[in-house]
Amino acid sequence: MLETLFHTLAPLLGKATLETLYMVVASLGIGTALGLPLGVLLATSGPGELFEMPWLRRIAGPVVNATRSVPFIILAVAIIPFTRLIAGTSIGTSAAIVPLTVAAIPFIARIIEGAVREVDGGLVEAAHAMGARPLQVVFKVLLPEALPAILHGLTLTAVTLIGYSAMVGAVGAGGLGDLGIRYGYQRFRPDVMIAVVITLIVIVQAVQTLGDRLARRADKRNI
Template identity: 55%
Template sequence: MLTTPMIDRLWHAFQDTLLMVGVSAGIALLAGIPLAVFLVTSEPDGVFPAPRLNRIVGAVVNGFRAVPFIVLLVALIPLTRLLAGTTIGVWAAIVPLSISATPFFARIAEVSLREVDPGLVEAAQSIGCRRWHIVRHVLLPEALPGIIGGFTITVVSMIGASAMAGAVGAGGLGDVAIRYGYQRFDTTVMLVVIAILILLVSAVQLTGDLWVRRLKAR
């Protein structure tokens, strides 16, 4: 049975997880979409061709994506200390979570942007639309369902990463699962944390799927 102090601890851990994932997801969304737009439009046949810069940015994005989150978490400790003033706690975890999620989401959004019918872009160009208008009124609206779907996948992966960050002092549900479930051999706590994470992931996925269906129906 869960005691009242443990229930309070789980509630606070749940709030910490929501804060970590929410702020990091917001940063990834705000940074990832412009990055994806740049990767698509700066290709040789893109709206804003810049092949050399495209290759450089693409290589940086691939480099961050290739590093496992737990390794990135440790490697970014100096930067985390500089930005957050600490290397433990919720705000310290937001730095590596954001940096890890942004290139991941950018690549997913990039795929959605590439799937936009080239004929729509050509039609917009033929009637004299400015390049930024093409991005704003053609590429982004047409790719929006895919972008929302990709953002949902990103948030789900961030929930798992936040639990991993909890194992190294970031707080949240992962911290409770390790300290009280694993280290103290409390199976009940471990199962409750797993159940909460499953419900959280399911809620995010269902919400994302609902938005995608609504956007496609328009």
């Protein structure tokens, strides 16, 4: 009986795990690509800073805060028209990347902003004294110095997105959340629920371990 259960559940669990990883990796990648420059600008656009644009902070700051304050499942439902516009549908794994990315961008932006602000101002002044341009200061001073904190923040974001990806399973997005709901909860299969929970725990642990190792390697204090 256990062998039959394994052969029945294993393909479903494997497919759902790959769908979850696809959603998380894609949304984290796009979210980082958009959230990183936004975070840098939020941290360096104040009066007298590298990119002095106070108006940007006045506009982007409240938008970022407002997006972060909306519960994810409500956000996912609220932007269904936008999801359809981008993905052509609001159902499925690829469509779920849209709300996941929208949720990730402000989260990552605040992480980047906080990490950049922690960089010693003396390093920035020294770079200016040597004639470095603003973009050179960002790429050669701010981001390298903030890298350990950024990696810790992105690890936290990835773990959060794993949880969010399980939530969007409730609205037909696929992945482990969808497997747990359709095959576990709705069919009264506690074994499926347990398998899904264990798989999620393993993924989160693996992501956290990898993120911690990368952050330690990037930390110059450990060299």
